[in-house]
Amino acid sequence: xxxxxxxxxxxxxxxxxxxxxxxxxxxxxxxxxxxxxxxxxxxxxxxxxxxxxxxxxxxxxxxxxxxxxxxxxxxxxxxxxxxxxxxxxxxxxxxxxxxxxxxxxxxxxxxxxxxxxxxxxxxxxxxxxxxxxxxxxxxxxxxxxxxxxxxxxxxxxxxxxxxxxxxxxxxxxxxxxxxxxxxxxxxxxxxxxxxxxxxxxxxxxxxxxxxxxxxxx
Numbered sequence: 272x273x274x275x276x277x278x279x280x281x282x283x284x285x286x287x288x289x290x291x292x293x294x295x296x297x298x299x300x301x302x303x304x305x306x307x308x309x310x311x312x313x314x315x316x317x318x319x320x321x322x323x324x325x326x327x328x329x330x331x332x333x334x335x336x337x338x339x340x341x342x343x344x345x346x347x348x349x350x351x352x353x354x355x356x357x358x359x360x361x362x363x364x365x366x367x368x369x370x371x372x373x374x375x376x377x378x379x380x381x382x383x384x385x386x387x388x389x390x391x392x393x394x395x396x397x398x399x400x401x402x403x404x405x406x407x408x409x410x411x412x413x414x415x416x417x418x419x420x421x422x423x424x425x426x427x428x429x430x431x432x433x434x435x436x437x438x439x440x441x442x443x444x445x446x447x448x449x450x451x452x453x454x455x456x457x458x459x460x461x462x463x464x465x466x467x468x469x470x471x472x473x474x475x476x477x478x479x480x481x482x483x484x485x486x487x488x
Contacts, residue, residue: 274306275334277350280324283341284315289474291344302350308333317448321434325424339416340364342474349469352418358461359419359453361412362469363387363402367477382485386413387465388450390457397450403467411453412463416471423461 279299281288288311296309310327314320321338328336335353339345345362352360366386388397390410397411424430433455437446446454453463 274304275353276332277305277307277335277337277353278324278328278331278333279307279309279337279339281309281311281339281341282317282320282324283311283313284317284320285341286313288341289344291472291474292339292341295339295344299348299350302348305335305350305353318434318436321448321452322431325430325433328421329424329430334421336419336421337417338414338419339471340414340473343415344472344474345416345469346472347469349416349418352466352469355406355464355466356420357418357464358423359412359417359456360464360466361387361409361414362416362471363465363467364413364415364471364473366413366415366473367475382481386415386449388412388453390454405468406464406466409463409465410457411450412465414449414452415473423456426459428459429455 279296281292281296300307300309308331310324312320312323314323324336324338337349339349343364349362363385365383368382368384384399385402387400387409388411389400390397400409429452433452434448435451436444436448437451437454439445457463
């Protein structure tokens, strides 16, 4: 029986990849369960990069797409999750919440959250979910690290517009790339999942004055 083909990508528009991400890729190459191709595309912006990848994914007749951000390193082997054969499955990633001034947040004690979400249809907005255990069906996941089955892209809307941001009528951004993709995917009937037992490490620069404010130093 022929091995399933997996396209592994690390989109890096800045042409930079973290050392731990590179070490993860080296280790991943040792997994012989699947036929892997690793690509490091550098198109910009992100949506353009992702759609170049989708084009390669379709033309290469791959079975699954594993994507990992350039500053992310999975703790466990994400290829383990392919056997679950989910449409879209994310590995939970810790994200830095404090993009705005600290005093604009109701809860200053939680500067980091998991990029996993539920969706409020009436308000057309996402809510951050608390960490659980095991496999869970959700409404959206961060694009930090995910696996998508080929069947999801047997859909022209997701092939051509999936990763582009949703905009307000005035042209400003209403919803970011990852949430926009999950919103469209669910709208087309695909399911989004997360496996809480497969978190990733996420390496970010942090302004230390914010950390001092959080811990009241």
